[in-house]
Amino acid sequence: MNVDFLIVGQGLAGSLLAWQLMRQGYKIVIIDNGLENASQIAAGLINPITGMRLVKSADVDSFLPVAKDFYVELSHFFQQDFYIEKPMLRIFNSDKERGYAEKRLNNQDYQPYLGDMHTAIKPLNTPFGYLSQQQTGYLLTRPLLSCLKDFFIARQCYQQRAFDGADIQFQPTLRWHNIIAKRIIFCEGYQAIQNPYFDWLPFQPVKGEILTLAHHRTLPDTILNHGHWLIPLNEAKVRIGATFDWKNLNNQPTEQGKNTLLNSLNSVLDDFQFTLLDHQANVRPCTLDKQAFIGFHPQHPQLAIFNGFGAKGSLQIPHYAQQFANSLSHNAPLPTTATIQRYVTA
Numbered sequence: 018m019n020v021d022f023l024i025v026g027q028g029l030a031g032s033l034l035a036w037q038l039m040r041q042g043y044k045i046v047i048i049d050n051g052l053e054n055a056s057q058i059a060a061g062l063i064n065p066i067t068g069m070r071l072v073k074s075a076d077v078d079s080f081l082p083v084a085k086d087f088y089v090e091l092s093h094f095f096q097q098d099f100y101i102e103k104p105m106l107r108i109f110n111s112d113k114e115r116g117y118a119e120k121r122l123n124n125q126d127y128q129p130y131l132g133d134m135h136t137a138i139k140p141l142n143t144p145f146g147y148l149s150q151q152q153t154g155y156l157l158t159r160p161l162l163s164c165l166k167d168f169f170i171a172r173q174c175y176q177q178r179a180f181d182g183a184d185i186q187f188q189p190t191l192r193w194h195n196i197i198a199k200r201i202i203f204c205e206g207y208q209a210i211q212n213p214y215f216d217w218l219p220f221q222p223v224k225g226e227i228l229t230l231a232h233h234r235t236l237p238d239t240i241l242n243h244g245h246w247l248i249p250l251n252e253a254k255v256r257i258g259a260t261f262d263w264k265n266l267n268n269q270p271t272e273q274g275k276n277t278l279l280n281s282l283n284s285v286l287d288d289f290q291f292t293l294l295d296h297q298a299n300v301r302p303c304t305l306d307k308q309a310f311i312g313f314h315p316q317h318p319q320l321a322i323f324n325g326f327g328a329k330g331s332l333q334i335p336h337y338a339q340q341f342a343n344s345l346s347h348n349a350p351l352p353t354t355a356t357i358q359r360y361v362t363a
């Protein structure tokens with residue numbers, strides 16, 4: 018089998034890059050081990066204003082329109098919605114946070130993303146008030162990846178196998194088993210820490226846990242952000258998340274993770290009765306400097322990486338998939354913040 022690009026990993030990164038390259042007419046094959054990945058369990062949230070200081074994400078002004086267009090295109094193609102726009106209520110945990118919000122409300126750059134500040138909304142506990150945010154939403158990652166997987170299978174460009182870098186042959190042509198490729202692109206999520214060609218990159222993976230709950234309470238039809246978040250999937254079902262654990266890098270849900278999320282929920286919603294429907298865990302491919310890892314291996318330029326999207330894959334991957342596809346097809350320069358060249362010493 019001869020292809021232009023062999024892509025390792027069918028998470029959001031590998032899938033959207035493959036989609037972008039196929040649109041440009043390239044022949045690709047995706048190898049994925051079929052294990053549950055971070056993309057499948059992610060909440061898919063896009064939130065332009067984050068953190069205790071309510072800071073606008075770098076490049077959100079340019080990344081967000083690209084992400085929305087990308088997901089609209091996929092929705093048209095697969096005839097179903099994947100990106101759900103929903104306002105968010107940012108519930109303050111202190112007067113200090115409220116102070117930051119007041120500052121941001123006076124900043125022109127933040128206007129497109131902010132609504133009004135309020136004091137109370139039933140049935141939530143909001144002793145320090147809250148701010149409504151706009152241009153927030155979430156990506157339905159599992160259905161999207163499932164549609165894309167079926168699409169790749171129908172075009173005979175998906176194989177469920179584990180990729181072992183030790184089997185790569187460079188001479189006389191780049192080859193992995195029976196696949197001859199012009200380039201191999203690794204989109205392995207946090208498992209890249211075991212990749213013999215890219216394990217020198219400073220990944221800082223972070224495990225996260227998420228709960229899905231059924232309930233009978235009437236809640237505002239908005240995303241809630243109170244340090245942790247709550248997404249109303251419908252009137253009777255919510256997802257809450259997510260924890261951050263830098264030590265235990267596995268996909269095992271824990272009692273401790275569950276309690277952290279439920280205690281946090283209780284701080285904004287008294288006496289919340291629920292049935293636990295699901296409890297999931299996986300690992301975010303975060304990096305030391307919080308920027309993506311994109312580019313070519315310094316000694317083997319036929320090998321490339323497209324990774325490191327941390328906790329912001331839904332926002333960043335569409336933009337970077339377009340940029341990287343341009344670099345692969347027209348040698349366009351990679352963005353200086355994301356290129357792995359920043360870690361290559363002369």
Ligand SMILES: Cc1cc2nc3c(=O)[nH]c(=O)nc-3n(C[C@H](O)[C@H](O)[C@H](O)COP(=O)(O)OP(=O)(O)OC[C@H]3O[C@@H](n4cnc5c(N)ncnc54)[C@H](O)[C@@H]3O)c2cc1C
Binds near residue numbers: 027178298301323
């Ligand atoms: C709990 C949690 C909550 C999150 N919430 C959000 C959120 O709200 N918003 C947001 O934008 N992001 C969120 N994220 C982050 C998001 O999941 C990532 O940014 C993004 O999904 C990473 O995609 P990826 O394709 O790089 O990695 P992955 O989705 O992990 O995909 C990598 C794929 O490669 C496969 N693979 C790896 N090595 C091999 C190999 N050697 N051979 C074959 N296959 C291989 C894996 O099995 C996997 O299928 C969250 C993540 C977690 C864990």
